[in-house]
Structures are given as structure tokens and as C-alpha cells.
Amino acid sequence: MIQSRFRLIPQFVLKDEDGNDFSWKNLLGRYTVVYFYPKANTPGCTLEGLDFTKLIDEFNGNVVGISPDDCKAIASFKSKKGLKVKLLSDPDKAVAEQFGVVKDGKLIRSTFIVDPWGRIRKEWIKVNVNGHAEEVLQEYKRMIQEDQALNDNILLRRALRGVRPDPVEDEKIETLIKAAHLAPSCMNKQPWRFLVVRTKENLEKLHSTLSEGNYWMKHxxxxxxxxxDDELGCQLSDRRNYALFDTGTAVGLLLAQATQMGLIAHPVAGYDPIKVKELFEIKGVVITLIAVGYWGNIDMLNEKHLAAEFSERIRKPVEEIAKYI
Incomplete structure (x- = not known):
């Protein structure tokens, strides 16, 4: 199983201040602050709760405090101090243990920001409450702003041609294929197929199929x-061959992954598809050829391609390609 580099929240169910069940599922779909505090009505825990309460609207109401106190104690604490955060009871510290904030049987004051996918994106362990809520808010806002912006890898991706002949490590190619293989597909048929060509003999075979304008790919x-192939995907009404759509989606993920890894991944349509199939005994339709390598071999480009390598990205106005109704 391929896992995120971020830790996922544990799957838990606790009682809130009203005695109702509150589970990890309540955290999904939103950015939430989860903080652990040792004991209700103590000075530090009161100050922390009040500080989060003052900023609750800026956290969109999504702040959850967890302590070993029972439901009656947290209900009294919330009412007495006028707290607006959601409070949960973790009497045996089982959830705190899962978050890794119990040492020698004692709960460590700690805070976590959980994103809409249930990933722990930021953590503070052994918290000093003075100014802490404001610090968490700044990180909370920064994270949301960053996540809502256009993905840097999509912004950076270009159909670059200045590919160097330096070898690309096998593990990096494997990562590209894994990224592509995580694409969605109709009925999970996963119709994409990839033939990775890297030996001198087979690369030269493939070079013979390229159009003249794709000379640069030979590097x-x-x-x-x-x-x-049609039979690998869904054949739907109105001639919708979803194998083509699904394979294109997989290629898109591969391109984004390559950009993140500092690699050129440039798909082209300029080749002889029949010859490619004959040379490599492929059944079906060859969607594209993708050149993969590191950037920097710019001197070998012709004048037109050299200019394109550093030109502004040209895109039609968004209003021309998308309508909101």
C-alpha cells in the first residue's frame, strides 16, 4: 500500500461534553485543530481554552480539546469558563496514546492541525500556552492559503525539450509509474499500459519512429x-471509450509527479504508431510517447524550440474554455 508522508489521525470515538459520540470521522472534510490538555479548570488549561475560544471564528469553529477528564468535568469546565471549543473525554488516555502524547502515564500538552483528508499536517509537542493559540492560527491560515492555491507542480510543468542524456535512476522511473497507476478509472479497470524503454538498442528502435520535429527526444x-486497448476499459454509450480517457488521466498524474521530482516528462504525438506497435509487439493503440530525463541540454535545440523553452506559457482565456451555469 502506498502511504502519504503525513501521519493519519487514529480512528477513535470519544464522548463530548454532552455525552454524545464524537469520532474521527467528524474531522474529515475540514481543517481542524485538535489539542490535548492535562486537566480541566487548571490555570494553563483554562488560559489555553480561552485563547482558542477568542479565535474560534477564525478557526471556523473547528477546534477540539481532549483531556482525561470525564464528561461531567468537561461540561462544567466549558460552561464555567465560557469556552466555545468542542471538548472530548479521553479517560484512559487511549486516544492520547494513539497520538503519541502520553509519557510515563502523563498526558503531554500538545496540538495538531488535521487537514480535510485526515492527515496530521502540523504538530506542537510540550506546548507553552502563552501565545500558542495565535501561533496555531497563523499556521492554520498559512496551510489553507497554500492548499487552496494552484499546485506549484502544475504551474511549473512545461513541455520542455532540453533533455540531458544523463541516466535517470530506476527508482525514480518506478515512482512515476506508481503515480500514474494511482489514477482513477471507469469501474477500476486500470486500462493504462506503460512500456519503459531505456536500453540503447530499444531506444534506437524507437527513435526510428519519431517525426523530424522530435529530434530532441533522441537525447x-x-x-x-x-x-x-478497447477491451481493457469501459465501452459506454455514445462511443465513449473510457480506456482513452483513463489513460490520459494517468499520464497527467505522471507529468505532475515528474515535475515534483525535477524531471522533464514530455509526451508527444509525433511518431509512427503502426511502426511502434510492430517494433515492440504492442496490441491496441499507442496513445503517446513520453521523453523522460533531466533538464539542461539546451544547446542542441533548434532556434524555434530554444525560443519556446523560455517563452511565456500561452493559454486561452478561462472564459473561453469553461462556463459556470
Missing amino acids: APVMIIVYT
């Missing part, structure tokens, strides 16, 4: 043949 240390 790539790796080329990926992307293909599919």
Missing part, C-alpha cells in the same frame, strides 16, 4: 510508450 535516456 532522452528513458522513453515511455503509453498504450491501451
Whole structure:
């Protein structure tokens, strides 16, 4: 199983101040602050709760405090101090243990920011309550702003041609394939197929299929043949061959992953698809060839391609390609 680099929240169910069940599922779909405090009505825990309460609207109401106190104690604490955060009772510290904030049987004052996917994106262990809520808020706002912006890898991705002949490590190519393989597909049929070409002999075979304008691809240390077949995907009404759509989606993920890893991944349509299929005994349709490598071999480009390498990205106005109704 491929896992995120971020830790996921544990799956828990606790009682809140009203004695109702509150589970980890309540945290999904929103950014939430989860903080652990040792004991209700103590000075530090009161100050922390009040500080989060003052900022509750800026946290969109999504602050959850957890302590070993029972439901009656947290209900009294919330009412007496006028707290607006959600309070949960973790009497045996089982959830605190799962979060890793119990040492020698004692709860460590700690705070976590959980994102809409249930990932722990930021943590503070052994918290000093003075100014802490404001610090958490700044990180909370920064995280949301960053997440709502256009993805840097999508912004950076370009159809670059200045590919160096330097070898690309096998594990990096494997990561690209894994990224592509995580694409969605109709009925999970996963119709994409990838043939990774990297030996000198097979690269030269593939070079013979390229159009004249794709001369630059001959410098790539790796080329990926992307293909599919009708029978591998869904055949739907109105001639919708979803194998083509699904395979294109997989390629899109591969391109974004390559950009993150500092690699050129440039798909082209300029090749002889029949010859590619004959040379490599492929059944179906060859969707694209992708040149993979590191950037920097710019001097080998012709004048037109050199200008394109550093030109502004040209896109039609969004209003021309999308309408809101």
C-alpha cells in the first residue's frame, strides 16, 4: 500500500461534553485543530481554552480539546469558563496514546492541525500556552492559503525539450509509474499500459519512429510508450471509450509527479504508431510517447524550440474554455 508522508489521525470515538459520540470521522472534510490538555479548570488549561475560544471564528469553529477528564468535568469546565471549543473525554488516555502524547502515564500538552483528508499536517509537542493559540492560527491560515492555491507542480510543468542524456535512476522511473497507476478509472479497470524503454538498442528502435520535429527526444535516456486497448476499459454509450480517457488521466498524474521530482516528462504525438506497435509487439493503440530525463541540454535545440523553452506559457482565456451555469 502506498502511504502519504503525513501521519493519519487514529480512528477513535470519544464522548463530548454532552455525552454524545464524537469520532474521527467528524474531522474529515475540514481543517481542524485538535489539542490535548492535562486537566480541566487548571490555570494553563483554562488560559489555553480561552485563547482558542477568542479565535474560534477564525478557526471556523473547528477546534477540539481532549483531556482525561470525564464528561461531567468537561461540561462544567466549558460552561464555567465560557469556552466555545468542542471538548472530548479521553479517560484512559487511549486516544492520547494513539497520538503519541502520553509519557510515563502523563498526558503531554500538545496540538495538531488535521487537514480535510485526515492527515496530521502540523504538530506542537510540550506546548507553552502563552501565545500558542495565535501561533496555531497563523499556521492554520498559512496551510489553507497554500492548499487552496494552484499546485506549484502544475504551474511549473512545461513541455520542455532540453533533455540531458544523463541516466535517470530506476527508482525514480518506478515512482512515476506508481503515480500514474494511482489514477482513477471507469469501474477500476486500470486500462493504462506503460512500456519503459531505456536500453540503447530499444531506444534506437524507437527513435526510428519519431517525426523530424522530435529530434530532441533522441537525447532522452528513458522513453515511455503509453498504450491501451478497447477491451481493457469501459465501452459506454455514445462511443465513449473510457480506456482513452483513463489513460490520459494517468499520464497527467505522471507529468505532475515528474515535475515534483525535477524531471522533464514530455509526451508527444509525433511518431509512427503502426511502426511502434510492430517494433515492440504492442496490441491496441499507442496513445503517446513520453521523453523522460533531466533538464539542461539546451544547446542542441533548434532556434524555434530554444525560443519556446523560455517563452511565456500561452493559454486561452478561462472564459473561453469553461462556463459556470
